[in-house]
Amino acid sequence: MPRAATEATDQDLIQILTPEGQRLPNETYDSYLGDVDDDMLRGFYRDMALTRRFDQEATALQRQGQLCLWVPLRGQEAAQIGSGRATRPKDYIFPTYREHGVALTRNVSFSEMLRLFRGISGGGWDPRENNFHMYTMVLAAQLPHAAGYGMAINLEQHGWDEAKRAEQGDAVLTYFGDGSSTEGETHESMVFANSFDAPVVYFCQNNQWAISVPFEVQSKVPLVTRAAGYGMPGIRVDGNDVLAVLAVTRWAMEHARSGKGPVLIEAVTYRLGAHTTADDPTKYRQSEEELAWAPKDPLIRMETYLRESNIVDEAFFEQLERDGNAMAAQVRKDAMAFPVPPLSKSFEQVYAEAHPLVQEELQWHLDYEAGFADEAGQGEK
Amino acid sequence: MTLAKAITNGLDKVLASNDRAILMGEDIGRLGGVYRITEGLIDKYGAHRVIDSPLGEAGIVGGAVGMALRGHSPLVEIQFDGFVFPAFSQITTQLAKMHARSEGRLTVPVVIRIPYGGGIGSIEHHSESPEALFVHTAGLRVITPSNAHDAYWMIQQAAECKDPVIYLEPKRRYWLKGEVDTEAPALDAFKAQIVHPGEDATIVAYGPLVPIALAAAEAAREDGRSVEVIDLRSLSPIDFDTITESVQKTGRLIITHEAPTFGGLGGEIAARISERAFLSLEAPVLRVGGFHMPYPISKVESQYLPDIDKLLEALDRSFAY
Numbered sequence: 001m002p003r004a005a006t007e008a009t010d011q012d013l014i015q016i017l018t019p020e021g022q023r024l025p026n027e028t029y030d031s032y033l034g035d036v037d038d039d040m041l042r043g044f045y046r047d048m049a050l051t052r053r054f055d056q057e058a059t060a061l062q063r064q065g066q067l068c069l070w071v072p073l074r075g076q077e078a079a080q081i082g083s084g085r086a087t088r089p090k091d092y093i094f095p096t097y098r099e100h101g102v103a104l105t106r107n108v109s110f111s112e113m114l115r116l117f118r119g120i121s122g123g124g125w126d127p128r129e130n131n132f133h134m135y136t137m138v139l140a141a142q143l144p145h146a147a148g149y150g151m152a153i154n155l156e157q158h159g160w161d162e163a164k165r166a167e168q169g170d171a172v173l174t175y176f177g178d179g180s181s182t183e184g185e186t187h188e189s190m191v192f193a194n195s196f197d198a199p200v201v202y203f204c205q206n207n208q209w210a211i212s213v214p215f216e217v218q219s220k221v222p223l224v225t226r227a228a229g230y231g232m233p234g235i236r237v238d239g240n241d242v243l244a245v246l247a248v249t250r251w252a253m254e255h256a257r258s259g260k261g262p263v264l265i266e267a268v269t270y271r272l273g274a275h276t277t278a279d280d281p282t283k284y285r286q287s288e289e290e291l292a293w294a295p296k297d298p299l300i301r302m303e304t305y306l307r308e309s310n311i312v313d314e315a316f317f318e319q320l321e322r323d324g325n326a327m328a329a330q331v332r333k334d335a336m337a338f339p340v341p342p343l344s345k346s347f348e349q350v351y352a353e354a355h356p357l358v359q360e361e362l363q364w365h366l367d368y369e370a371g372f373a374d375e376a377g378q379g380e381k
Numbered sequence: 382m383t384l385a386k387a388i389t390n391g392l393d394k395v396l397a398s399n400d401r402a403i404l405m406g407e408d409i410g411r412l413g414g415v416y417r418i419t420e421g422l423i424d425k426y427g428a429h430r431v432i433d434s435p436l437g438e439a440g441i442v443g444g445a446v447g448m449a450l451r452g453h454s455p456l457v458e459i460q461f462d463g464f465v466f467p468a469f470s471q472i473t474t475q476l477a478k479m480h481a482r483s484e485g486r487l488t489v490p491v492v493i494r495i496p497y498g499g500g501i502g503s504i505e506h507h508s509e510s511p512e513a514l515f516v517h518t519a520g521l522r523v524i525t526p527s528n529a530h531d532a533y534w535m536i537q538q539a540a541e542c543k544d545p546v547i548y549l550e551p552k553r554r555y556w557l558k559g560e561v562d563t564e565a566p567a568l569d570a571f572k573a574q575i576v577h578p579g580e581d582a583t584i585v586a587y588g589p590l591v592p593i594a595l596a597a598a599e600a601a602r603e604d605g606r607s608v609e610v611i612d613l614r615s616l617s618p619i620d621f622d623t624i625t626e627s628v629q630k631t632g633r634l635i636i637t638h639e640a641p642t643f644g645g646l647g648g649e650i651a652a653r654i655s656e657r658a659f660l661s662l663e664a665p666v667l668r669v670g671g672f673h674m675p676y677p678i679s680k681v682e683s684q685y686l687p688d689i690d691k692l693l694e695a696l697d698r699s700f701a702y
Contacts, residue, residue, distance in 0.1 A: 092451075122482040133450070134482055138474045144443020145475070151444060152451035155403070155429055184467070188440030195435055349485040350519050352543035357618045358519075 012224070013268060014248055015238040019296045021304025029247035036243070038311045044085065044242045045302045045312070046320055048077035051101040052299065053324035054110045057331055058100075058117070062277040066335065067117040071098045075240070075272030078298030079205045081105060082245025083267070086253055087173055090131065092149055094142040094174040097135040098205075102175070106132040110327065111334035120338045139176075140183035143202070146174035147189040150198030150262070157259075166258040171199040173253065179210025181226075182218050190262070194230045199256035201249065202264045205239060207271035212284035227264035239267030240298040270296065385555035387529035388418050388494075390563075391536035392456065396426050399454055402540060405432040405441055406458030406494075415460055416496055416555055438468035442493060446475055449489040456540060462497040463506025463676075469514070476545045477520030488543045492536075496552035497525075498589040498639050500686055502679045509676050510640035515547045516617040516649075523616040524570050525549035527591035529559035531614065534567035542570075549616075551589035573620035575627065579609030582633035582696055585624060585650060587613035590637050590687055597692035606696060616646060624650065625657045632663035633699045637687045642670035664702035667695045 016026055016033070055072050062070040073080065076098070084105030087093065095102055103113055108125050116124035116135060123134035136142040150172045157169050180186060181204060193200045206223055208215050219226075227234025233255065237248045245267055252263035270293040274281050281290075306312040347362040382390070395402050404419055404426075410433035413420030423431040434441050438459060445455035459465045465472075472493065479489045499508030515523045522544050526532035532550070539546040568574055576591065577598045586594035591612045598608040609627050613619065628634050634654055636647035647668035654666055669687045677685045 121484055122478070123484060123486075126486050127450075127483065128486065136475075138470060141443065141470065141475050144440050144471065145447035145450060147440065148444030148447025148449075148455075149451050150447070151432075152403075152448040152453050155453070156451075158429055185439050185443060185471075188435075188437035189443070191435050191437060192440045192444055196432075345484075346481070349481045351522075352480055352485070352488045355522075355544075355618050356621075 012236050013238050014235060014244045015241050016244040016247065017241045017301050017305055019240070019301050021301045021308060023243070023305060026244075026247070029244070029251065032247040032250045033243060036246070041306060041311055042316065044081055044246075045299070045306055047081040047085070047101065047104055048242065048299050048302065049320050050324055050327060051077050051081065051104055053328055054104075054331060055100060057328035058114060059273075059277060061114070061332060061335060062117070067114065068119050070117055070277045071275075072271075072273040072277070073098050073100055075270050075293070075297065076205055076207060077101050078242035078302070079239035079245055079267040079269045082242040083173065083203050083249040083265075086246050086249035088253075090170050091253065092131045092133065092170065092172050094133045094146045094149070094172065095135055096139075096142070096175050096177060096180070097137055098177075099135070099175055103132060106130040108132050110331045114331065114335045115338060118335055118338055120340060139180035140185040140189075143174055143176060143186050143189035144192065146172045146200050146202075147192040147198055150193055150200040150256075151196050153199055154196060154259075160259070162258045166254060169199065169257045169259070171201065171253050171257040173201045173203060173249070175203050175205065177204065177210065178206040178208065178215045178218050178223065179213070181223055190230045190232070190264075193262040194232055197259060197261035199259065200262040201252040201256050202262060203249065204264070204266045205269055206266050207269050209271055209275065209281075209285065211275045211279060214285075222266065224264060224266040230262075230264070232262045232264055234264045234266065236266045236268065239269030240296050240301065242298060242302060272297070382529050382558065382561045383555060384526070384529045384532045384551070384557050384559065385416060385418055387533035387559075387561050388536055388550065389420060389422070390561070391533045392419065393422060393425070395456065395537055395540040396422065396430060399540065401453045403430050403432065403448060403453055403455045404458070405434050405445060405455055407434055407436055407441070407460050409433060409458050414458055416552065418494070418550070419458070438464060438466075439471050442468040442471040442476060442491070445491045445493075446471065446479065446489055449491050450487065454490050454540060456492040456494060459493060459495045461507050462495055462509040462511055465493075465495055465511060472515070472521070472547075473518045477518045480544070481520060489545055490540075490543050491545045492539045492548055493545070494536075494548045494550060496550045496555075498551050498553060499676060499682050500553040500589065502682070504679070505676070508679070508682065510638065510671070512547075512549060512616050512638075513640055513645050516646060521545050521547055521617060522571065523547045523549065524614060525551060525588040525616060526614065527551065527554065527586075527588055527612050529557065530561045531567050533561045533563070535570045535614070538567075538570035549588060553589050554592070557592070568614070571615040571618055571620070573614055573623040574612045575609060575623065576612045577608070577610035579607040579631065581607045581631055582635065582699055583609045583611060583624070583627040583631045584692060585611045585613055585634065585636045587616060587638065589639060593687065593689055594637060594692065597689045597696070600689055600693060601696055606700070608696065619646075619650065619653075621650075621653050621657065624654060628654055628658045629661045632661050634662070634666045635669060635692065635695045635699060636666065637669040637692060639671055639686055641673050642668045643673045645670055664699040667699055669695050
């Protein structure tokens with residue numbers, strides 16, 4: 001059983017696939033990978049490659065002025081695909097704003113995800129369809145939501161025994177980063193979830209940088225060691241190793257789901273690109289560091305492993321590239337074709353029930369816009 | 382029945398009628414809250430529905446948002462007005478915006494109960510009136526009862542509302558007794574109510590100042606002035622129709638609240654009524670409220686708070702035009 005380490009060392013880092021693409025046996029976690037066959041392995045690589053291709057296309061769209069902003073995830077694909085694939089459809093996920101790979105595992109369409117960044121929507125997709133919550137822009141604000149959601153699950157599944165919960169129970173997976181690990185709401189969320197044994201898995205992608213500030217400023221100790229302070233198990237995993245991430249997240253979800261309380265996972269990874277398209281990493285970090293992380297790329301090690309194990313052939317990669325390009329072309333086409341909802345739509349979404357001020361202002365707005373329609377033949381429809 | 386007990390009974394009814402309703406807050410279980418508003422409810426509904434939370438206002442409100450996303454209806458308590466600010470980000474950036482962010486798909490029917498206002502001789506952070514901050518935030522509804530009957534019904538109306546509701550409890554009126562008709566529902570929580578009809582001037586008040594406005598109206602009658610008093614009840618939305626009609630009749634308007642006048646609700650009401658009833662006004666709209674300072678030390682708070690004399694002085698100024 002994973003322990004809440006007070007001092008994490010590299011020996012504590014759970015790794016199943018080395019950066020060189022070698023698969024290591026793991027006494028604790030191999031049983032969580034029993035069903036992982038060649039098809040699934042190919043699937044994980046495919047998920048990661050498509051996510052990276054999507055990320056590349058979205059970055060290009062932003063550079064071309066078609067998106068307000070983009071939040072690249074290059075380098076974090078394994079952490080996201082591995083953890084997302086460890087969930088069940090009924091589990092609820094609270095992402096940050098960088099979980100494009102997790103979204104893929106929940107079947108949120110890439111095109112829909114761009115509605116937020118194209119300025120078409122404040123959210124973008126229907127969280128109820130895939131139990132994948134909207135992105136939250138205020139750092140760590142989603143973490144108390146996760147705790148409350150988990151407390152509500154406990155309320156509903158009150159009286160279920162461990163076996164029934166393990167089989168039919170729900171759990172929450174919530175994401176945050178090394179940057180937001182310092183926010184007060186992270187702390188409050190973890191206190192609440194632990195006090196009430198809420199089924200919440202806290203998944204930290206420690207990508208080493210909070211925009212321009214390095215991890216050392218966020219924490220004097222390895223992040224995973226904080227778990228002990230809350231009384232929950234902590235697991236430190238190689239975030240660039242999709243198999244290790246899958247295994248530990250499955251363990252953690254099972255632990256939480258069966259009513260034993262929350263778990264903290266620190267996935268050690270690296271943001272290979274910029275924080276957002278508005279960022280410039282050359283101002284705060286050395287290219288030597290980036291070069292040192294480059295060979296640890298999650299896709300490279302998986303590719304090596306798949307090739308050396310003869311699980312894939314060249315045709316697999318060729319097909320994947322074609323599929324990726326087709327997906328990217330479709331995403332681009334969809335994004336450019338999003339209809340812009342009229343501002344009048346926004347009035348309707350402020351309150352769920354009738355609100356006289358909003359109605360009055362909507363009427364004013366429509367009348368005002370109609371004045372232009374008389375002159376120019378256009379206005380808000 | 383006291384106003385406090387009326388809220389207790391209202392919450393009891395909410396918990397009895399809606400098994401998805403949950404109460405959460407600091408010390409609300411065994412203790413029944415610092416003002417005992419939730420007294421007895423933990424015994425009746427259990428610790429899983431009347432939850433003593435850890436200390437952490439952002440955790441309380443953020444947790445409530447999460448519960449609501451799971452389909453529950455949490456009613457949370459913030460211990461005092463001045464302690465709501467650690468939750469301010471959750472309230473304004475999450476709770477208020479979730480419905481809009483989701484393009485109307487999600488609702489977060491959270492009720493946040495906050496004892497507010499001064500006049501209780503307390504220390505810092507225990508006497509504030511932060512309503513303008515919430516009223517300014519689209520997506521929130523803000524209501525405040527001034528009497529036991531309204532308190533009983535308005536908390537239930539808040540619980541039934543699909544939008545987030547800030548339910549401000551006038552703490553210095555917790556012990557104010559009044560009739561509660563448990564059969565006849567109060568007026569819609571989002572409407573204002575004329576609590577004293579009059580012909581010559583209108584005073585708009587809410588929460589703790591309604592009894593003072595009523596007393597001022599009584600005193601004014603001795604001067605031969607017939608003053609109409611409106612209990613606003615809902616601070617967002619504001620029932621401007623009721624105020625406008627009144628001012629069209631009386632021609633004079635005074636708005637009073639404990640919160641500082643600068644940037645307060647009185648200014649908003651004054652501006653709107655100037656637009657709606659400009660030609661009916663015999664005098665500028667006047668405000669009687671707090672000064673632009675942190676809520677003062679309790680030994681001098683009586684000089685800070687609006688009272689009968691300040692309202693009468695404002696009436697004099699209004700009638701001088």
